[in-house]
Amino acid sequence: MSIRHSLLALLQDQPRYGYQLRVEFENRTGATWPLNIGQVYTTLDRLERDALVRKEGDDGGGHVVYSITEAGRAEVGNWFTVPVERSSPPRNELAIKLALAVTLPGVDVQEIIQAQRGASLRALQEYTRARRDATAGQRSADTAWLLVLDSLIFQTEAEVRWLDLCEARMVQQAQGK
Incomplete structure (x- = not known):
């Protein structure tokens, strides 16, 4: 599962902070694949490093809000158009x-x-x-x-x-x- 792309997809709707992304992901997938909040923030840090998201500041409650960049929109758009590869199946x-x-x-x-x-x-x-x-x-x-x-x-x-x-x-x- 691509958490990277999932978070980018969710940020297309609106800017969010990490916990909101986690909750929204779990709501949309029925909490079938729960996300660790540390994993969410680690992924956000990498997305920011790769210029796919940017920090928008604080929401007033101490949460750092992230928004998607144009490069991030292009990345997630590409993700939606490319089939999932089967060359390296997940471990069963x-x-x-x-x-x-x-x-x-x-x-x-x-x-x-x-x-x-x-x-x-x-x-x-x-x-x-x-x-x-x-x-x-x-x-x-x-x-x-x-x-x-x-x-x-x-x-x-x-x-x-x-x-x-x-x-x-x-x-x-x-x-x-």
Whole structure:
């Protein structure tokens, strides 16, 4: 996830200080990926160093307010137009765990798969419930939150299918011995 670009995108709306950026990011993404406030301010410092944001002064309450520069607008505009690269996939702890488990003696891979499947199905139920609740009784639900929920639902469904495949491979391997 690009925190750098996310903060720039939020600053396009209006100048904000770090805590406001953190809250706005979490509001728009349903707090799915919480930001550490230290990470926000570290990123703002780098964005200022790179002339993508500038300090606008104090808000009167001791908070330093940042605004986006023209270079920052160009940077975030480019970010929105360029597809997310898949050449360097993010680390997947579950895939790493299973890859290591199948190579180590004494590890019950089936047990790992079953435990994860249960956790994944519970998460899928929670995401589906959250999606239903987000749309119930509202003419127009928060589109940003619905997009995040849909993404989480599809990712979790894919994970369950992948776990099914892993289990089938373990069965096939056991029968082949």
